[in-house]
Structure formats: structure tokens, C-alpha cells
Amino acid sequence: MTLTPLVYWAQRHEEIFLRVELTDAQGHGAKGQHLYDFTLEFLLPVKAQASEVLLPCPCSCSCPCLLTDFRQVNISVKKEQWGWWERLTKQERKPLFLAPDFDCWLDESDAEMEIKVSNERKASRHDEEGSISLKTGFLFTYNLVQFLGFSWIFVNMTIRLLKFDSFYDTFHTISSVMFFCQILAVVEVLNAAFGLVRTSVTPNLIQLFGRNFVLFVIFGCLEEMQNKPVVFFVFYLWSAIEIFRYPFYMLGCFNTEWKILTWLRYSLWMPLYPLGALAEAVAVAQSIPIFDKTNLFSIPLPRALGTSLSFSNVLRVHLVLMFLGLFLNFRHLYKQRQRRFRATKRKAH
Numbered sequence: 001m002t003l004t005p006l007v008y009w010a011q012r013h014e015e016i017f018l019r020v021e022l023t024d025a026q027g028h029g030a031k032g033q034h035l036y037d038f039t040l041e042f043l044l045p046v047k048a049q050a051s052e053v054l055l056p057c058p059c060s061c062s063c064p065c066l067l068t069d070f071r072q073v074n075i076s077v078k079k080e081q082w083g084w085w086e087r088l089t090k091q092e093r094k095p096l097f098l099a100p101d102f103d104c105w106l107d108e109s110d111a112e113m114e115i116k117v118s119n120e121r122k123a124s125r126h127d128e129e130g131s132i133s134l135k136t137g138f139l140f141t142y143n144l145v146q147f148l149g150f151s152w153i154f155v156n157m158t159i160r161l162l163k164f165d166s167f168y169d170t171f172h173t174i175s176s177v178m179f180f181c182q183i184l185a186v187v188e189v190l191n192a193a194f195g196l197v198r199t200s201v202t203p204n205l206i207q208l209f210g211r212n213f214v215l216f217v218i219f220g221c222l223e224e225m226q227n228k229p230v231v232f233f234v235f236y237l238w239s240a241i242e243i244f245r246y247p248f249y250m251l252g253c254f255n256t257e258w259k260i261l262t263w264l265r266y267s268l269w270m271p272l273y274p275l276g277a278l279a280e281a282v283a284v285a286q287s288i289p290i291f292d293k294t295n296l297f298s299i300p301l302p303r304a305l306g307t308s309l310s311f312s313n314v315l316r317v318h319l320v321l322m323f324l325g326l327f328l329n330f331r332h333l334y335k336q337r338q339r340r341f342r343a344t345k346r347k348a349h
Helices: 108-125 134-162 171-186 185-194 201-222 230-252 259-265 269-294 311-348
Strands: 006-011 017-019 072-078 099-102
Touching: 099 108, 134 171, 134 185, 134 230, 171 185, 171 201, 171 230, 185 201, 201 230, 201 269, 201 311, 230 259, 269 311
Parallel strands: 006 099
Antiparallel strands: 006 017, 017 072
8 A cells, every 4th residue: 555645845946855754654554564655746847866865765756665764754856947936846736745844944035045145155265264354354343342332331330230329320421432332333334234244224224313312312412311310221221232232243253153142132132122212212201391491402483383393393203203113123133033043943953
């Protein structure tokens, strides 16, 4: 009696992956030993032989095989032409025994990103052994400087917190280093814009604008805000995020990874980003009455239209845009996290 095993599939632009599941196809049945086989008519031509069969199978993938001692057979089939298939088989209705292999499944866009990353890694290997390119040296230096700056802020504020020092003078003791780090953060937007790093410009631009608006406009221009406790929480949450992000980037310059640091970089943002956004929103909300009272940055209007265009209205709009930006950055970071740990899971398999 011939039976059909379960077959799971996934693809890349240049090959097809098949995983023949034999977990329930081992041993002898009540009627003796069974024969298991399957056939597939691919959507487009493939090369004559499987490029890789990860078990000592005496047959090719299109022949019936008697396998009683194995749990699965992994088969790689090369496509004749490079490209992305809309489905695996020529017939539109897929066979009942065929299912997607979600352990190694990628959408076309993710597969293209995988190719891009792979090509960039291959290109980096052509550098002379032991040499450090100008790009690598620049990125490492930038991330090191930012790490040192935010580490100084975080350690200093942690000591003050443990000693129960006053929160009210945070701005006067920390702001100079924070100003430096946030001005230097413009480099991250430029790095993304000129392709020095593989990331989108938009998330970096949103974060840079949001932080610098709070730092330079809300805190920097209003002395009344500089003595409020909210300054401590804003600075502390910003630095708590960055002391893990920049070391991760530093190691990435040399294709090195620490698993615990990778997990922290792709996980801590989930509680810290919303808390940071909340602290920024509190700062903006507390500044609105002050801007109303001082008329700072307000634009005078003709008497026929009104007395002035209050800057506090701009702040109210900013509050709405702030949470929209948080959503966009949250989605971007979540996709990064999914892609990173999905790739790690594939390597583990």
C-alpha cells in the first residue's frame, strides 16, 4: 500500500525548500511495511536534480522512497530562472498534502531584504583581513561617543536617584551633555539618508524631531520648566533606551553579536518608548499654560483677525502628532524585532 506524507514548502528567489514530514510514517503498520511517495508538478521549470537532500536517501526527490528510520527529509530544488513564484504547483488548487513551511517562510519583500543583507555581507568580506574601513571606523566612533554620553547621563542620574537627591536641578546638571548628544543625533538621520546604515530615514527623523522639540523648545526656552521633576523622567528614560542601543550598533560594525544585548536592544523599547512618550507629553502639557501666559513664540495678527496666534495651539497639535509618531516608530521597531528573531530562529534550525 502506497501512502502520501505531509510536505511543507517555502521558497527563495533561486530555490525551493521542501520538508517531507515522516514523524507519523515510521515503522510497520498492521498490514506490514508501507511505501510513501509523492509527486509535484512545479509551476515553472526547475533543474533536473535536487541540489541538496539532507538525508542519505538513495533516490531523487521525484521517486518513491522507503524511509523507516528518519523523521523528515529536507530537499532543496534549484529554479531554472531566478524569480518569485506566486504558488508552488502548476495547478491552482494545491494538493491536500502540501502546506507552507512557516519555520523558513519569507514574503517576497523579506526575501529581497535577505538577499540585500547577504550581498552586503559578502561585499564586506572582500575587505583586507584585519583592516577597518573608513565607514566602519566612522560608525563605530559615532556610536561609541553616543554610548559614553548617554552612559554618563544614566549613571549620574541613577546615583542621584539612589541618594534621593532633588529632581528639581536635573536640567542644570545634565542638560549640557544631553544637548551635545541630541545635536549629534542628527548624524543618524544623515547616515540613513546617505545609505551608510540599513534603516529607514523616517523613524530616525521622527525621534530626532520629537526629542529635540522637547529639549530645546520646551525645556531650553522656558526657565519655569527647567525646575520641574518631569525633566528627570524624560532624561532618564531617554538614556535608559540608548545605553543598550548604541553598544549593539558598535558590535554590529564588526559583525559581532551578544545575545543578551541583542535581546535587550529589541525588547526594552516596548516598555520604555511608551513611558518616554508619556513623559514628553506631560512636559508639553505643563508648558502650555506658561506659553499662554508669556506669549512666547506667539505670532501677532491684524486686529480684524484677532490678537495673536498662540504657540500653545501648536503644542496641542504637537501632542496629537507625538502619539502618531509613537505609533509609526512602534510599528517599525516591532517589525525589526520580528525580522531579527525570525532570522535567529532560522539559523538555530
